[in-house]
Amino acid sequence: MSPTLASLPTPALILDRRILEANLDRAAARATALGVRLRPHLKTAKSAHVADLARRGPVGGFTVSTLKEAEYFFAHGCRDLFYAVPIEPGKFARAAALLRAGCDLAVSCDHPAVAAALAKAGAELGVRFPVVIEIDSGEHRSGVGAESGALLEIARALAAGSGAFLRGVSTHGGHSYAGRSPEALRAVAEQERAAVVQTAERLRAAGFDCAMVSVGSSPTMMHAEHLRGVTEIRCGVYMLGDLFQAGIGAGRREDIAVSVLTAVIGHRPEKNTLLVDAGALALSKDVSTHSLPPELRAGYGLVTDLAGHVLPGWTVASVYQEHGLVTAPTPIDFSRYLIGTRLRILPNHSCITAAAYDCYHVVDGSDAVVAEWPRVNGW
Amino acid sequence: MSPTLASLPTPALILDRRILEANLDRAAARATALGVRLRPHLKTAKSAHVADLARRGPVGGFTVSTLKEAEYFFAHGCRDLFYAVPIEPGKFARAAALLRAGCDLAVSCDHPAVAAALAKAGAELGVRFPVVIEIDSGEHRSGVGAESGALLEIARALAAGSGAFLRGVSTHGGHSYAGRSPEALRAVAEQERAAVVQTAERLRAAGFDCAMVSVGSSPTMMHAEHLRGVTEIRCGVYMLGDLFQAGIGAGRREDIAVSVLTAVIGHRPEKNTLLVDAGALALSKDVSTHSLPPELRAGYGLVTDLAGHVLPGWTVASVYQEHGLVTAPTPIDFSRYLIGTRLRILPNHSCITAAAYDCYHVVDGSDAVVAEWPRVNGW
Structure with a gap:
């Protein structure tokens, strides 16, 4: 299986x-x-x-x-x-x-x-x-x-x-x-x-x-x-596409083929913030969408649910080495995002984000991981 | 040898x-x-x-x-x-x-x-x-x-x-x-x-x-x-130290133990710029020194010669995936930095920059590389 x-x-x-x-x-x-x-x-x-x-x-x-x-x-x-x-x-x-x-x-x-x-x-x-x-x-x-x-x-x-x-x-x-x-x-x-x-x-x-x-x-x-x-x-x-390419009209957001799977690791209700385990190393520090109009800026990435549906306006607002802080434009229902919940992050710049990973976990229209494809990083 | x-x-x-x-x-x-x-x-x-x-x-x-x-x-x-x-x-x-x-x-x-x-x-x-x-x-x-x-x-x-x-x-x-x-x-x-x-x-x-x-x-x-x-x-x-730690007084610039070895790959005399083969992947896109006073800001890193002597004010001003653009506050003597010349870059944030590399090449007071130490990246 x-x-x-x-x-x-x-x-x-x-x-x-x-x-x-x-x-x-x-x-x-x-x-x-x-x-x-x-x-x-x-x-x-x-x-x-x-x-x-x-x-x-x-x-x-x-x-x-x-x-x-x-x-x-x-x-x-x-x-x-x-x-x-x-x-x-x-x-x-x-x-x-x-x-x-x-x-x-x-x-x-x-x-x-x-x-x-x-x-x-x-x-x-x-x-x-x-x-x-x-x-x-x-x-x-x-x-x-x-x-x-x-x-x-x-x-x-x-x-x-x-x-x-x-x-x-x-x-x-x-x-x-x-x-x-x-x-x-x-x-x-x-x-x-x-x-x-x-x-x-x-x-x-x-x-x-x-x-x-x-x-x-x-x-x-x-x-x-x-x-x-x-x-x-x-x-x-x-x-692979990314948010920056979509932002300048070189593709669409639906054409983004890569995302970072992450887990919720903390709640900060007083800041309307979720902590996730994708930080600066998992996402990179690329903020290239910040050069785009405000509605296209995505912090360190745009958040989707596990199935890949965009959570409108949810972005990774800041990153530490292994922590990301997810914020949302409306109040987060923390009971729907318990610690352990899986989310996905669409990258600003896929060339840079992908370089942190030794391999892709490949999906093909469902949540089944059908393959693991190695990547060649480094020099 | x-x-x-x-x-x-x-x-x-x-x-x-x-x-x-x-x-x-x-x-x-x-x-x-x-x-x-x-x-x-x-x-x-x-x-x-x-x-x-x-x-x-x-x-x-x-x-x-x-x-x-x-x-x-x-x-x-x-x-x-x-x-x-x-x-x-x-x-x-x-x-x-x-x-x-x-x-x-x-x-x-x-x-x-x-x-x-x-x-x-x-x-x-x-x-x-x-x-x-x-x-x-x-x-x-x-x-x-x-x-x-x-x-x-x-x-x-x-x-x-x-x-x-x-x-x-x-x-x-x-x-x-x-x-x-x-x-x-x-x-x-x-x-x-x-x-x-x-x-x-x-x-x-x-x-x-x-x-x-x-x-x-x-x-x-x-x-x-x-x-x-x-x-x-x-x-x-x-x-390892880094420019940000040195900038906030948690160490000194001389305490930075890691650097990125890079090669000059191009000249842009009209822009007083050298191209090097250390770009966004080799240096990371961390620009944390930009939150420091102007004299401590280092672009994507501070440039030294091969021996590790800081070239005052020389920084990596911009990066592409595999290209870095080095600029200097005074005119560069391009005849001293021919294509192929080796330089070193001190990182803004060593945790992030080092993560692009599978190993350290270790030196010990001379230009001899005395060891290669693996790193554990990824998750």
Whole structure:
């Protein structure tokens, strides 16, 4: 007999497979409609089981945010990977080991000196690093400007050695997270597209191949009008969803596939507060919904009952290491929430909350826990 | 030959054993001077190696914040444990299994219904739960008021069954974290002491034994003037220290024993910013120093060079999942911080930052990594 949600130790991370699959289907349909491949980012889910489910629609390879993820997903059969965080020399040997083992691991670079180092080190390490130049399409976090001289410098540095070659260009329009309307998200999606298409054309005009033209964030994936010239889109958080994504219109609250199962451990009637055993470690200290309009702010998470029904306005107002304080906009009937009662918390930011857990407890339309799927955390 | 700091994969959690041991010695001396036992809280360090080092001075048992910690530390030879988060019925069986295995695991309770349930369940599970009543000494998070009727109700509920017995009373003056002067911290320490001593006397006057009279937080441990009537003090973060503890005067910046080793992965000269590979997962999203005066605010952490020397005013100003943006108050000489350069980040809140890591890489006065100590995370 399967365990049930109510029998799990708390706190625990719950994944609803039906919601996950609907999210994966929606992204596959979007990519198909846009005529691009999908390269799902596994930094959110960090699970081989989820990666297997994500192979639907026009999915080619996957994106990762750490070399540990690359090693794990390659060991689980994902051969075509893009490590989308700028690489530095201390990571060359570990990346080269994956390439030698047969993983087609593309690495990211936004600096001519690193490109030169890759071209040199690849030869010494017995590999040719596939290198993707990161383009800054407006977030101004990393990447070279679409019109900057560094673009061709990097391409030339790669071509000057035998240990690396240019795979293409990529950008992440992370400033989409500041978007607060469909129009704003569409505009960022077009900035992403224009930046990589323009740079791909500059590179080709200078005689360089540029096979991969990659954009991506979950909000722009959902809102792009067209992606002409782009070959693939990367996005990750759409798989699990969260309150912030729902808040900016990149998904809906019903699309949130993960929640933290928690137990009531105390009553503070004089403060209209329940204590739960999900605190800062179980939920994270992410308060990203605090940048949204007041009605969308959720403290450290939004509270549902065990069945997943939202308790309107109930939020985790504050957290300590292992304690969360749940408050409600109307008086709590403490007799309905005895100590030991199970609740669930929808996260502000699923990438961060999920990282506290070694595994997902998977449900599938009932309270039966049908599977336990490991996650790859750390570095 | 030992690995060196510069050879470790990044990000990584570094523990300086010399600083740790000095912190442990200082607490042992404080407890000795105060004439109380020390029951170190292992929720910060979460390491059996650290627990072994912490057995100095008047240390009897240890405190834990999760049953997983209790199981781990019992398996590593810690027999006298206090699980200091309020227990709920869903955790009784797991706690009972530890008691049956020979662990003297005291549990925490602040509600008469839970006390009655413990007394009943203990009998069914073949154990007598040692129960500590949590007292609210002013933080108003959990615990019964020192003068509340619930105190004696809990004691009577425990006495009414054969499955539990009263071990004593405890409090955590967590409102010490709002203290901003030695006087304020001394005042909270006295509130803690007065609350538990008063309740112990009330219980004894009503005919109940009250062997354990327990207070604790790191700031009050360092600032209490006397602890007459108290038997033990619990504290945890003093072992590792952090910027917040240093900021409120519960330690010094030089007492911070943990740091996150990180690599420079990008340059943004136009923003006077370095990109590093320590982001929200590697550092946590804890910004607790933002409640301190401006000169003590550290963004997501304070930056040092590889040797641990603070780069004055350099902080991690913002974080993404795997990226951190380091800014400095004066122009950065980017030629000194080439991509690949190693830096270290002092955390705002070591309990939260450390939880992202499976182990400590231990140094001992040089850049040689002399040991790798596992941590017990999760639940």
